[in-house]
Amino acid sequence: MQKLALVFTFILCFGVSRAQNIETDQSIKVGLVLSGGGAKGMAHIGALKVIEEAGITIDYIGGTSMGAIVGSLYASGYSANELDSIFRQADFSDLIQDNLPRGAKTFYEKEDSERYALSLPFNKFKISFPKAISGGQRIYNELVRLLYHVKDVNDFNNLPIPFFCIATDIETGAEVLLNKGYLPEAVMASGTFPSLFEPAELDGQILIDGGVLNNYPIMEVKQLGADIIIGVDVQHELRDRESLQSATDILLQINNFRTVDDMKTKVNETDIYIRPDIEDFSVIDFDLVEPIIENGKMAALEHMETLRNLAAKQNRVRKTHKKIETKDSIFINRLILEGNINYSRAYVKGKLRINLPVKTTFQKLQLGISNLAATNNFTTIRYELVSNELGEDLILRLKENPNKAYLRLGVHYDDLYKTAALINLTKKNLFMNDDVASIDFALGDNIRYNFQYYLDKGSYWSFGVNSRLNDFDYEIDLDVISSNFRVANVAGINEINLNVSDFTNQLYLQTVFKEEFAFIIGAEHKLLKYSTRTYSNQDSIVSPPEGNERLYFENSNYFGAYGKLILDTYNDRYFPSKGLYFNGDFHLYLFSSDFNDNFKEFSIAQAKFGGAFPIVGKLSVNLTTEGGFKLGNSDVKALDFVLGGYGNNLINNFIPFVGYDFLSLPGNSYVRAYGRLDFEFVKNHHAMFSANFANVEDDLFRTGEWFTLPDFSGYALSYGWDTFLGPVQVMYSWTPEISDGNFFVSIGYWF
Secondary structure (H helix, E strand, C coil), X not given: CHHHHHHHHHHHHHHHHHXXXXXXXXXXXXXXXXXXXXXXXXXXXXXXXXXXXXXXXXXXXXXXXXXXXXXXXXXXXXXXXXXXXXXXXXXXXXXXXXXXXXXXXXXXXXXXXXXXXXXXXXXXXXXXCCCCCECCHHHHHHHHHHCHHHCCCCEHHHCCCCEEEEEEECCCCCEEEECECCHHHHHHHHCCCCCCECCEEECCEEEEEHHXXXXXXXXXXXXXXXXXXXXXXXXXXXXXXXXXXXXXXXXXXXXXXXXXXXXXXXXXXXXXXXXXXXXXXCCCCCCCHHHHHXXXXXXXXXXXXXXXXXXXXXXXXXXXXXXXXXXXXXXXXXXXXXXXXXXXXXXXXXXXXXXXXXXXXXXXXXXXXXXXXXXXXXXXXXXXXXECCCCEEEEEEEEECCCCEEEEEEEEEEXXXXXXXXXXXXXXXXXXXXXXEEEEEEEECXXXXXXXXXXXCCCCCEEEEEEEEEEEEEEEEHHHHHCCCCCCCCCCCCEEEEEXXXXXXXXXXXXXXXXXXXXXXXXXXXXXXXXXXXXXXXXCCCCCCCXXXXXXXXXXXXXXXXXXXXXXXXXXXXXXXXXXXXXXXXXXXXXXXXXXXXXXXXXXXXXXXXXXXXXXXXEEEEEEEEEEEEECCCCCCCCCEEECECCXXXXXXXXXXXXXXXXXXXXXXXXXXXXXXXXXXXXXXXXXXXXXXXXXXXXXXXXXXXXXXXXXXXXXXXXXXXXXXXXXXXXXXXXXXXXXXXXXXXXXXXX
């Protein structure tokens, strides 16, 4: 009997031991499936936090769209907490809309982009629409930076966690599994949602979002060898008609017809199925990072016991996590270009502002890529950083924009030029590579045009031609015009209607140095006319002129040379909250047709320096100082300085000065200080208080009056709204020197 008991005990112990070995099987492979879902995909991060806390080791990751982005970063070595920090710090609104920093644009491109409300491709006299809202350049830039530490891993099975993502071939409708190549490029292809991002070209295939066909790649993860599948599903369910409120909602509904039906089977194939409760969030709610991540965490916590049991079965010692330090310094010693046909290597290098070999930073590299993207000459710019023996290759793959002609539209109203509709035709590669020709027609109360031709060589010497006609009428004080021209003082007339017509033509060379400054030298012709219908001639005749009879105060052609030095790092032209601005201008007038018989060679110099600085929160201050003077003994008054009014695009030497109406304070020299407090109380809505002070008169610097207390001052309260049409601004200004205040209204971009 004792022998039987011993045998029974032995068998029992052996069985328990065997059962324990089964329970703690280190060979169990766990696969993680992360679905697409736009902003909802940030819930993956919350789920990953719980998975890590449970002690599970992930052996394989497969993802689609946002699941591919989160999955690739996790597979490359980032922890869930690090991903949390990355996503909280990102401005997804700017990233998705590809809002390139203003500093990425050349001075020509800044002017060009701040003039039109709408730009449409215009080929063979047919208007078309862009393929997508965004090229996804800024998102790609971030992926390259964040995945730099695995840049030389071409087989995604060799990542710290083997990884793949899914894309769709738009030509064949076939599903494409991406597990080799350059990781940022593969991930970007998986997330190119139709109409939002430009399709990606990869290995000869045109790819879009993998969620079109397979938004939850569970079978592919199993085929890698996963025994247990953990799935995090953030997909949209099909919605009823009341919930389909936008084009995005409808596109998602169409996109989900197939994937939602497939999930009925895939859910049953998932061992631990995590479904965050995020139906109240949309795919574009990227500003709701915290609640979406928290919802992912709460959904995963419901499975904590199961997750811990799975971790116990794995019985593995988790690898010590090493914090990934995003590298700042990179050494590029070779540039390899692919796909540039109409744009020269010199043009591309000039935009990148790279002189090889160069030790640079990601910030400067991304700025260079943004410079190239800001030209709108390329639909996509994809690049790789690949190690070589001496440093790194920058392999730049460019897809040129097939659209070479554009129709651009804008509208504007202000108190000086009145109402105008702007029609623009732009043609790139008109005569040669790297050039662009543009002509504006402003139709409204005052007919204007502006023609520009620019041969862009980046940081090398570029060549340009400008021709413009400006014309406006304005009621001004008789004293202002009589101080500059011979006008009879007649009882009963205090104001006259002044017409200003300026026809200017320029040839110039421009280059960029120190990455921020533009230097311009050129030759100029100007036909300047000042006239009125208030008087019939320069005698004391006050009767209205007959027909189109005008009295001309000035009607001369001027010929000369000019030079400019410009620095503009403002983050916004109209409502800057940070950055610096400098504009130094020198004009030398050598010849004139001399309508008033008083021309002598003279020059005009002026300079403006400003800075915008954040104070606290959304409160910022913009401070500016400027001045100008005439050199020479010429009696020509038509190009003297005249202060007054408000605006961003005043011609010649008309200087804004709040508190006074347009064209109020004349003189051949002036100094002015300006300050503005700007509070952005709601995004794109600004409340502002402005003050400016000035001295303006003839020979201000010679007499020393520029250093005395200011003779003129003005203040303003204003509201600004940054819209897609351009800024809407309403201002009330006043000055202690005059009893009446002034209202100024401006709608749309200035042109």
